[in-house]
Amino acid sequence: MTNQTDSEFLNTVLQLLTEQGHQGFSEGIRLLVDEAMRRERSAVLQAQPYERTDSRKGQANGFKPKTLTTRLGPITFQVPQVRPGVEFYPSSLEKGIRSEQALKLALAEMYVQGVSTRKVAAIVEELCGTSVSSTQVSKCAAKLDIELNTWRTRPLGAFPYLVLDARYEKVRHGGCLVDCAILIALGIDENGKRTILGVSAALSEAEAHWRQFLSSLQQRGLQGVSYIVSDDHKGLGAARAAVFPSVPWQRCQFHLQQNAQAYVPRVELRAQVAEDIRTIFNSPDRPSAQARLKTIVAKHVAKAPKLAAWMEENLPQGFTVFNLPTGHQRKLRTSNALERVNQELKRRTRVASLFPNEASVLRLVTALLVEISEQWETGKIYLNMKSLNHPKI
Numbered sequence: 001m002t003n004q005t006d007s008e009f010l011n012t013v014l015q016l017l018t019e020q021g022h023q024g025f026s027e028g029i030r031l032l033v034d035e036a037m038r039r040e041r042s043a044v045l046q047a048q049p050y051e052r053t054d055s056r057k058g059q060a061n062g063f064k065p066k067t068l069t070t071r072l073g074p075i076t077f078q079v080p081q082v083r084p085g086v087e088f089y090p091s092s093l094e095k096g097i098r099s100e101q102a103l104k105l106a107l108a109e110m111y112v113q114g115v116s117t118r119k120v121a122a123i124v125e126e127l128c129g130t131s132v133s134s135t136q137v138s139k140c141a142a143k144l145d146i147e148l149n150t151w152r153t154r155p156l157g158a159f160p161y162l163v164l165d166a167r168y169e170k171v172r173h174g175g176c177l178v179d180c181a182i183l184i185a186l187g188i189d190e191n192g193k194r195t196i197l198g199v200s201a202a203l204s205e206a207e208a209h210w211r212q213f214l215s216s217l218q219q220r221g222l223q224g225v226s227y228i229v230s231d232d233h234k235g236l237g238a239a240r241a242a243v244f245p246s247v248p249w250q251r252c253q254f255h256l257q258q259n260a261q262a263y264v265p266r267v268e269l270r271a272q273v274a275e276d277i278r279t280i281f282n283s284p285d286r287p288s289a290q291a292r293l294k295t296i297v298a299k300h301v302a303k304a305p306k307l308a309a310w311m312e313e314n315l316p317q318g319f320t321v322f323n324l325p326t327g328h329q330r331k332l333r334t335s336n337a338l339e340r341v342n343q344e345l346k347r348r349t350r351v352a353s354l355f356p357n358e359a360s361v362l363r364l365v366t367a368l369l370v371e372i373s374e375q376w377e378t379g380k381i382y383l384n385m386k387s388l389n390h391p392k393i
Contacts, residue, residue: 029075034077036090037079038080040080040090044086044088058082058085060082061082151370152198152366156221159187159189160189160225161229162186164186164236165230165339165342169182171203171356171358172356173357180202182361183200183213185199185214186337188382193382194337196369197222199366199369201358202358206235207236209235210239211242211243214240225247228244229332230252231255232317251320252318260314263304264304265304273300277311279296280293289322293316297312321333328383341369348368349364
């Protein structure tokens, strides 16, 4: 083909289109692009094939096949190569690569926004005239990994308030479906803005996972923590005591009310017990809460001794919040700030229903948390932190 004149080459393409019509479009495109790439290489080398000239800036080095998926179907082009020392790649394919990358990012974004891999594949086929598999969509989403890992490892600073929680997603592991623990940390900074500090995924919510996660927050610069709120979990409790040994801990009051129901001996008592506990937590200060707790324990000790004993031992763990400024107490007496985040995550992750591994669920959850955190950081102040200048803790 390189020995043909321009006229002969065009006649070849025209004859192909004339004889085969639209069926010859892909072959015609291949011939045109291949010829354009050869001419571009000659321009870069400043010499035609086999031409000996003093202005030559390098040597041709054959061709390398590259198959691209187009609206005409797969087309295999012969990409001209040059010997080392010369920078060259056909501009026509560079534009195609950029378009391909844009498409892949669009696929990843659709996936992150909660569109199932099957629906993404259907959308691409409708718009582009070519099909992609759900596996290809997942691979496109993996392109986000570098950016998401940068966000997960970004430097932190001072965050007086720390909220911790975990949720679970189904993943495949060793041929079985298992629960993967997603650990999330929310921080409230000195300006009263909320931020997602970090997230981690592993097949256990045990102490080792929590300790590694909390230690990573410190290594990234987390400091100034003066209050932690979370549910009661042995692994979390042990890790928290090891990493933040002197920081006051508030046990989530909402979870305390739920936990108490396991000790109620009769179903008809559940509503009354829940109301009793609410009156304790709604007390104006710690002394009032302690007095109210004593009264409630005495009320139930005869008919529900196990409940009374549990309340006396556990409910005081929900009183730490009384040490905070009054204006902060209502929003920091539970871990509900993260519960709402978990609800949003569930809304997105239930589209996938299960994940092939921990990396895939971490990728999706991280992308969603980045979005949530950015909305918080650019939105309204969550807490007025001026009163924190005179903390009670």
